[in-house]
Amino acid sequence: MKTLIEFIHQKQCEIPYATGEFTQLINDLTIAAKIVNRELTKAGLTDILGESGESNVQGEVQKKLDVFADQHFIKALKNGGQCCAIVSEELDEPVIFDDEFSMKGKYVVAIDPLDGSSNIEVNVPVGSIFSVYQRISPVGTRATIEDLLQPGVEQHAAGYITYGSSTMLVYTTGKGVNGFTYDPSVGLFLLSHPDMKIPEYGAMYSINEANYIYFPEGVKKYINYCQEHDKSTNRPYSTRYIGSLVADFHRNMIRGGIYIYPGTEKNPDGKLRLLYECNPVGFIAEQAGGKATDGFKRILEIKPKSLHQRVPFFTGSVLMVDKAMEFMSLFLENSGRPKGIYCDYCRKPQEQQ
């Protein structure tokens, strides 16, 4: 069995002038992941469940484990010295290191330290998501916001950890996707899912359907399509919605399926965050042969305007995402309104929002 670090070393040896800095960065992320995993597995026994008493920048109530995971990822990245700046879901402002050691780091990282944390009390899988960029600013100086606001196409690496029936790390550096299962008896991530591919077609759709009445017409029509009977396309599909992006995406990665968190009239940009949810998951989806869009265009090409920016998210099996996008466009064309004047997601004139 190959360990994660052996695997990365081997890949790095294939790149001339590789320095091992990236190996160190991944190693740092796995240290935090192992600590989070340890806390999660005994969460019901210790005083770590429940709310922290604070809210994050999005106004969401923070769980104690959100804060715990956030602190450990930041600590591990700081100790490793390869990372000069971090944007985290749990912190309003970015962490920009100003000590000499960290300013020499050539990477910046965006993290969702604990994804699906509202599920912790009920033992449903949760995750961690990370996105890694090379800094634009000169090594040795203080990193800037521009280092963190790069479009997803510039990602150097991205990954997630799913803390489920087993704990797995899935990551890409732009040359395919590989999955590693954690063996707690030896404390190592071992290569268990080499060269992962998302089936191009599946039979599951994942969306919070309770919000149906608020969805744009294209999404409503696509849901109706998923529920129609058609033997040749295995419809009606099944609904599977855990409410943890990582867990829902991971299932679709293996089985095939589509995950949608659309914009609505009230929240035209949806709920999920571009930098530390949609970009990393989108990069993995594409590298596994799947697709990730906002319903109209490629997620990875969006130039971020702010650190905690949200974006509608359609990802998973390529043929399913294409079909959902077809409905989104059809709806727009049917509206007979010129694109750009009306909001792509909610039909409201832009000036009224």
Ligand code: AHG
């Ligand atoms: P987080 O716990 O990091 O805030 O993310 C929660 C996200 C995502 O994991 C999940 O798919 C989605 O919120 C669920 O939202 P709804 O409860 O609105 O369906």
Ligand code: MN
């Ligand atoms: Mn999340």
Ligand code: MN
């Ligand atoms: Mn989170």
